[in-house]
Amino acid sequence: MADYKMHIMVCGGSGCRASESDKLTQNLDTALQKNGLEEDVQVVTTGCFGFCEKGPVVKILPDNTFYTQVTPEDAEKIVEEHIIKGRQIKHLLYEDPNAKELIPDSKHMDFYKKQVRLALRNCGFINPENIDEYIARDGYAAIGKCLSEMTPEAVIEEIKESGLRGRGGGGFPTGLKWDITRKSEADQKYVVCNADEGDPGAFMDRSILEGDPHTIIEAMAICGYCIGADKGLVYIRAEYPLAIERLKIALDQAREYGLLGEDILGTGFNFDIELKYGAGAFVCGEETALIHSMEGLRGEPTFKPPFPSVSGYNEKPTNVNNVETFANIPVIINKGAGFFSQIGTGSSKGTKVFALAGKINNVGLIEVPMGTTLREVIFDIGGGIKDGKKFKAVQTGGPSGGCLTEAHLDTPIDFDNLIKVGSMMGSGGMIVMDEDDCMVAVAKFYLEFTLDESCGKCSPCRVGNKRLYEILDKITQGKGTKEDLDKLRLLGNVVKDTSLCGLGQTSPNPILSTLDNFYDEYLAHVEDSKCVAGQCKALMQYKIIPDACSGCTLCFRNCPVGAISGERKSPHFIDQSICIKCGVCYEKCKFDAIEIV
Amino acid sequence: MPKIKLAEKTINIVKEICAKYDNNEGELINVLHNVQAKLGYLPAEVQELIAKELNSSVAKVYGVVTFYSFFTMTPMGEFPISICMGTACYVRGAEQVLDEFKRQLKLEIGKTTEDGKFSISCLRCVGACGLAPVVMVGEKVYGRVSPQQVRKIIAEYQDGCPSS
Ligand SMILES: Cc1cc2nc3c(=O)[nH]c(=O)nc-3n(C[C@H](O)[C@H](O)[C@H](O)COP(=O)(O)O)c2cc1C
Ligand code: SF4
Ligand code: FES
Numbered sequence A: 001m002a003d004y005k006m007h008i009m010v011c012g013g014s015g016c017r018a019s020e021s022d023k024l025t026q027n028l029d030t031a032l033q034k035n036g037l038e039e040d041v042q043v044v045t046t047g048c049f050g051f052c053e054k055g056p057v058v059k060i061l062p063d064n065t066f067y068t069q070v071t072p073e074d075a076e077k078i079v080e081e082h083i084i085k086g087r088q089i090k091h092l093l094y095e096d097p098n099a100k101e102l103i104p105d106s107k108h109m110d111f112y113k114k115q116v117r118l119a120l121r122n123c124g125f126i127n128p129e130n131i132d133e134y135i136a137r138d139g140y141a142a143i144g145k146c147l148s149e150m151t152p153e154a155v156i157e158e159i160k161e162s163g164l165r166g167r168g169g170g171g172f173p174t175g176l177k178w179d180i181t182r183k184s185e186a187d188q189k190y191v192v193c194n195a196d197e198g199d200p201g202a203f204m205d206r207s208i209l210e211g212d213p214h215t216i217i218e219a220m221a222i223c224g225y226c227i228g229a230d231k232g233l234v235y236i237r238a239e240y241p242l243a244i245e246r247l248k249i250a251l252d253q254a255r256e257y258g259l260l261g262e263d264i265l266g267t268g269f270n271f272d273i274e275l276k277y278g279a280g281a282f283v284c285g286e287e288t289a290l291i292h293s294m295e296g297l298r299g300e301p302t303f304k305p306p307f308p309s310v311s312g313y314n315e316k317p318t319n320v321n322n323v324e325t326f327a328n329i330p331v332i333i334n335k336g337a338g339f340f341s342q343i344g345t346g347s348s349k350g351t352k353v354f355a356l357a358g359k360i361n362n363v364g365l366i367e368v369p370m371g372t373t374l375r376e377v378i379f380d381i382g383g384g385i386k387d388g389k390k391f392k393a394v395q396t397g398g399p400s401g402g403c404l405t406e407a408h409l410d411t412p413i414d415f416d417n418l419i420k421v422g423s424m425m426g427s428g429g430m431i432v433m434d435e436d437d438c439m440v441a442v443a444k445f446y447l448e449f450t451l452d453e454s455c456g457k458c459s460p461c462r463v464g465n466k467r468l469y470e471i472l473d474k475i476t477q478g479k480g481t482k483e484d485l486d487k488l489r490l491l492g493n494v495v496k497d498t499s500l501c502g503l504g505q506t507s508p509n510p511i512l513s514t515l516d517n518f519y520d521e522y523l524a525h526v527e528d529s530k531c532v533a534g535q536c537k538a539l540m541q542y543k544i545i546p547d548a549c550s551g552c553t554l555c556f557r558n559c560p561v562g563a564i565s566g567e568r569k570s571p572h573f574i575d576q577s578i579c580i581k582c583g584v585c586y587e588k589c590k591f592d593a594i595e596i597v
Numbered sequence B: 001m002p003k004i005k006l007a008e009k010t011i012n013i014v015k016e017i018c019a020k021y022d023n024n025e026g027e028l029i030n031v032l033h034n035v036q037a038k039l040g041y042l043p044a045e046v047q048e049l050i051a052k053e054l055n056s057s058v059a060k061v062y063g064v065v066t067f068y069s070f071f072t073m074t075p076m077g078e079f080p081i082s083i084c085m086g087t088a089c090y091v092r093g094a095e096q097v098l099d100e101f102k103r104q105l106k107l108e109i110g111k112t113t114e115d116g117k118f119s120i121s122c123l124r125c126v127g128a129c130g131l132a133p134v135v136m137v138g139e140k141v142y143g144r145v146s147p148q149q150v151r152k153i154i155a156e157y158q159d160g161c162p163s164s
Helices: A014-018 A021-034 A072-085 A131-136 A141-149 A152-162 A174-183 A204-211 A213-227 A241-256 A287-294 A323-335 A337-341 A374-381 A415-420 A439-453 A459-476 A482-498 A502-506 A509-517 A519-527 A554-558 A584-588 B008-020 B025-039 B044-053 B058-067 B087-091 B094-105 B147-158
Strands: A006-011 A041-046 A058-061 A065-067 A190-195 A231-236 A261-264 A269-277 A318-322 A351-358 A364-369 A391-396 A402-405 A429-434 A542-544 A594-596 B079-084 B118-123 B135-137 B140-142
Touching (some): A006 A014, A006 A021, A006 A072, A021 A041, A021 A072, A058 A072, A131 A213, A131 A241, A141 A213, A141 A323, A152 A174, A152 A323, A152 A337, A174 A213, A190 A204, A190 A213, A190 A287, A190 A323, A204 A323, A213 A231, A213 A241, A213 A269, A213 A318, A213 A323, A231 A241, A269 B025, A318 A323, A351 B087, A364 A374, A374 A391, A391 A439, A402 A509, A439 A459, A439 A519, A459 A502, A459 A519, A482 A502, A482 A509, A509 A519, A554 A584, B008 B025, B025 B044, B025 B058, B044 B058, B087 B094, B094 B118, B094 B147, B135 B147
Parallel strands (some): A190 A231, A190 A318, A231 A269, A351 A429, B079 B118
Antiparallel strands (some): A006 A058, A058 A065, A261 A269, A351 A364, A391 A402, B079 B135, B135 B140
């Protein structure tokens, strides 16, 4: 970033792009040109800053001013006020929701204070479409070091020592996996990057690929060097067009610079990478299914062993790692295993990226040291629960994980602790729920997902999950019995114990964990036909309290189906046969005249 | 389904794509992606042709097409509406938004309106969870959609393409 005096960093991640950040970039460029500043100020489209809640996000360097919810129309003002006159634009600054004060720069935001960014180190700092910016931040130094100074064994030893465990869900020690693949003898081996990211509501891997694609390329090449493979494959979701585009650009640039292809850096090492596209099947995130999918087949898992590291793609030894796992590799090589292993807890080293979402103030992407507590993540970084509601549960591990409660908030997050309390790390989705979320409905939501995604190969998963779903559905309809709750537990455990792959083996977790932690809520459904959260539609009605209704007609005007009738200034009435229970009237009423019964 | 006869042009498109991947059976998924991108969907006749070109069986091609939710055998609407049903969107009320789309268009998921204008589908996380609940119409992303906005969104497309 040589001669420019200032940089305007604009987030170009999927989230901010959806709110027109690309138009904002264009307008900034135009405004700079209009003022003859294009030589002095550079507009950089970066990867995700993580603060997706308030996107589009703009950061100005060198002063670190952090603007949120910037619209394309704000471009001129940013140039004229901030760039030319050096005055911060108040209404674009972020307001701390608790202290109610404006925060001048990113360094002072609670959102960033507790974060440690290793895997996300470049996201939001560089233009992902420019290899020089990656190189300027130590990019491709690690592969250089490996090829020129280290033997493959030494690199593997370093990774082992760092304590890095797979970030794709399983938490398998990465160094060990590389070692096993290295020791499998074959004429051809493969390095595979698992970028399938199936957990709905999680977007860690996408953000890394969009914000820092070169780090994955570099790490895959290092892995290839270690295990003795000259071919890499990235299996990426077709639903991620921006990540695919950036990865393609990065691959071309790396080839042009001689960092991919034949005789890399003149060391005689060959390595190249090809993209393979997913086609919308969650189970393809499972490594054996993923390999079949890459071979052009239905993505059905097969029994392990043999593990991919022995017999994988085209029946050759294949090392499969997750995107975030790879993103940590260059850091470990550059800074040493010791640097990495001093972060984290006894059994889980380094950091973990989480996609925070749901009923939380700061939806976004965060990276924290292992061992950070759920409370710190949700309340300090996440800014607490939306609209001042009460925290109820946090779901980790996606469809394979569980729901944790208030009582678990002080649990330090790591692989083993989360399993101990009945959930799991998973790939890093973290969904926060408040008092309005019904835990039975949440369990049903996840089960519906697994049901959809079960490949159907084995009957416990195909049939068992269907039966589990039917029982849950019955409960949410108010037709469940207490015996059903026992059945859920029994059947859930059978499905867990007898399914072939990780999908079926974990699919009952959302049910089992909510049964453990929210049994009362299930009981209320089956014994009193009551949904405490007021979410199960079959169990509730919206009613107008005639005495409280002022006849303001607000509900009447907002009801999307015309279920409300009544004269101005006299109590209104909801026709239950028309009402779709959308809750709009409840939200709009200023007189608390609508009750849920 | 009545059999359709593929136009010469369509046949050539499919053949070209298969050739681009060296008529390699292992590239089936890439071939299907490319063909669907060009034709919009993968009718049975196209699958037969692909099977022939790749020297594979129709059963295998059909097996793969039906396995993956990304592939469709029915044409989508001119303005395909996708409602995100990822967890982040779900807990922020995506279900109500979906219900409202279904009600307004009198459509079920996976179906297309009679005039061919709209179709509804669900998808799992487009990665804009900060804007939940998220709806996509074609390539355009709508964030923080409430059931009340649904009518307005549909109206944008009712009389041809929106201005922008
Ligand atoms: C149903 C299922 C879905 C999975 N989905 C993913 C995924 O989306 N991304 C991923 O990296 N790993 C996923 N995994 C884990 C992979 O099988 C595999 O363990 C992982 O890619 C290994 O990489 P790691 O050691 O770097 O974590 C999934 C596993 C199962 C059983
Ligand atoms: S457990 Fe489910 S997803 Fe896994 S192989 Fe069996 S049917 Fe398929
Ligand atoms: S869950 Fe809807 S965009 Fe992620």
